[in-house]
Amino acid sequence: EAGVAQSPRYKIIEKRQSVAFWCNPISGHATLYWYQQILGQGPKLLIQFQNNGVVDDSQLPKDRFSAERLKGVDSTLKIQPAKLEDSAVYLCASTLQGSSYNEQFFGPGTRLTVL
C-alpha cells in the first residue's frame, strides 16, 4: 500500500514570496490533515478536511495561508506572502474514516526555509 505522498521535499524562498505544497493521501482515506512542525516542537494542526469539506481551520492563519482539497483526494497548502516565522516542516497526514483508533499516516513532510 502506497503511503502519503508530499512534494516538494524541500523549498527555500525569500520572505514575501508565495509557495505551495502538495499532498496525496492514502487511497480511500477520507480525512486529511495539514500540520506545521517548527524545529524542536510537536506538529500543530493547521487544517483538517473530511472528504472535500473543512472540519477545522481554527489555527490556520487565514490572512496568508490557504488550503483546498478538490474532489476529496489531493490537497494543496499555499502560503502568500511568506514570513520568516513560517520556516518549518509541513506535514500531511490522512486517516481511514471510521477506523477505531484514528491512526494517522504521515507523509515525509516539506521542509520550508524562508530567508
Added chain:
Amino acid sequence: QQQVKQSPQSLIVQKGGIPIINCAYENTAFDYFPWYQQFPGKGPALLIAIRPDVSEKKEGRFTISFNKSAKQFSLHIMDSQPGDSATYFCGGDTGRRALTFGSGTRLQVQP
C-alpha cells in the same frame, strides 16, 4: 493552550536501559492516547496507543502506563537499542478533531 505537556525534552540512555517519557494532559475529553515515533527526515509513525479504560498496554518492548486520576501517561522502552534513537511524541485525541501533540522527546540510545 498547551493541552499535552511532555517531558523530558531530551534523554540519553545506554543500550539495554529503560528510557521513560512522561506526558500530562488537561483535556478530559481525550479518549485515545497515542505515541508517535519520528526519525529524522520522516513523518511521525504510530508506535503504540491506549484507551483510558486500561492502565497498561504492552507491544513488544514498548509499554504505556496510564493513570487516569492523575491525567498522566508514560512510555517505557524495555531493552532499548540504538535503533530506537528518535523523537517521540505523545498525543491526545477526542475522536472528533485532530490529535494534540506533546512537544516531543529526543531519545538517544548509546551503543
